Amino acid sequence: MRFNLGFFLREAAKNMRLNALMSVTAVTTTAVCVLVLGVGLLVSAHVEGILRGVGKDVAITAFFPEDVTREQIDQDRRQVEGYPEVEEVVFVSEAEALNRVKDMLSEQPEVMEGLDPDIMQASMEIRLADPEASDAVAERLRAEGFSEENLNYPQQTISQLNQVTGYVIWALRAATVLFLVASVLLISNAIRISIFARRKEIEVMKLVGASDGFVRTPFVLEGLAQGLIGATIAALVVVWGNAIFVEWASSALPFVPVSSSAVNTLLVLLVLIAVGVLIGIVGSFVSVRRFLRV
Structure with a gap:
C-alpha cells in the first residue's frame, strides 16, 4: 500500500x-x-x-602596609587588574574602611567611641571571574609581596x-x-x-x-x-x-x-x-x- x-x-x-x-x-x-x-x-x-x-561576590581582600605610597598602591592595582582571573579591583581607602565600620555599627555607636581610626588599612577588594581561581590569585599576590597576614579570602566558603x-x-x-x-x-x-x-x-x-x-x-x-x-x-x-x-x-x-x-x-x-x-x-x-x- x-x-x-x-x-x-x-x-x-x-x-x-x-x-x-x-x-x-x-x-x-x-x-x-x-x-x-x-x-x-x-x-x-x-x-x-x-x-x-x-560566587562573583566572593572577593579576595589584600591589605596594604601602613607605610605604602600612593604610587605603589596604583602600581599594584594596575598589576592585579591585569590578572586574567580577575574581574574587578576596587580600592578601599582608610577613610572608606572606617565609614564602612561605622555603617555596620550604626546601631552600636558606643563601640565606635573606643575605636582608633588609625587601625584601618587601605586595601584592594579583588573580585574573581571564577571563584575556583582564588588560590591561584592569592599565590600570585604573595609573589608580589603581600604577606599571608595581609590576605583575606574565604577559601572554605568558596570550596563549599x-x-x-x-x-x-x-x-x-x-x-x-x-x-x-x-x-x-x-x-x-x-x-x-x-x-x-x-x-x-x-x-x-x-x-x-x-x-x-x-x-x-x-x-x-x-x-x-x-x-x-x-x-x-x-x-x-x-x-x-x-x-x-x-x-x-x-x-x-x-x-x-x-x-x-x-x-x-x-x-x-x-x-x-x-x-x-x-x-x-x-x-x-x-x-x-x-x-x-x-
Whole structure:
C-alpha cells in the first residue's frame, strides 16, 4: 500500500475524535510531564545563575602596609587588574574602611567611641571571574609581596559553594532525566489504552495485507499531535511562569541575584515542544508494536 499523507492525517484526526476522552488524557499527561520537565529546567538554570552570582561576590581582600605610597598602591592595582582571573579591583581607602565600620555599627555607636581610626588599612577588594581561581590569585599576590597576614579570602566558603553548586545542578539534572522517562511511560500507557480499544480493527487490516508501517503511521501521527498540543500548552505556561517569577523575585528578593538572562526562554520553549513531540512519537510507536504481531 502506497504512502498517502492525507489519508493518514484524516485517520489520525478520526482516531482522536472518536476517542476524545483518551486523547484528552494523553494531551493532559504530556502537558503535565513536560510542565514538570520545564520547571526542572527553570530551577536548574536559576539555581546555577544564583550560585554564579553569589560566587562573583566572593572577593579576595589584600591589605596594604601602613607605610605604602600612593604610587605603589596604583602600581599594584594596575598589576592585579591585569590578572586574567580577575574581574574587578576596587580600592578601599582608610577613610572608606572606617565609614564602612561605622555603617555596620550604626546601631552600636558606643563601640565606635573606643575605636582608633588609625587601625584601618587601605586595601584592594579583588573580585574573581571564577571563584575556583582564588588560590591561584592569592599565590600570585604573595609573589608580589603581600604577606599571608595581609590576605583575606574565604577559601572554605568558596570550596563549599562550588561543592553545593555541583550537588544541586547534578541532582536537578538527574531529576530531569527521571521526569523524561516518566513522561514517555505515561504517554505510552495512555496511547496503549486507545490502541487496545481498536485492536480488532488493526487485526483486520493486517489480515487483508496492510504493512506494519501503514498500520502504525496514523497512530504515530496521533501521538505526535497529542504530544505537540500538550507540550505547547506546557511550554507556554513554563515561559509565562518564568516571567512572573523573575518579576516577583526582583521586588520580593532584592538581595538574591535572580536574573531574566539566566534562562533562554526561546530555547526552553523549543526544547520542551521538541521533547513533547518526541514523547508522543516514541510512546505511540512503542505501544502499537505489540499489536502488529498478528
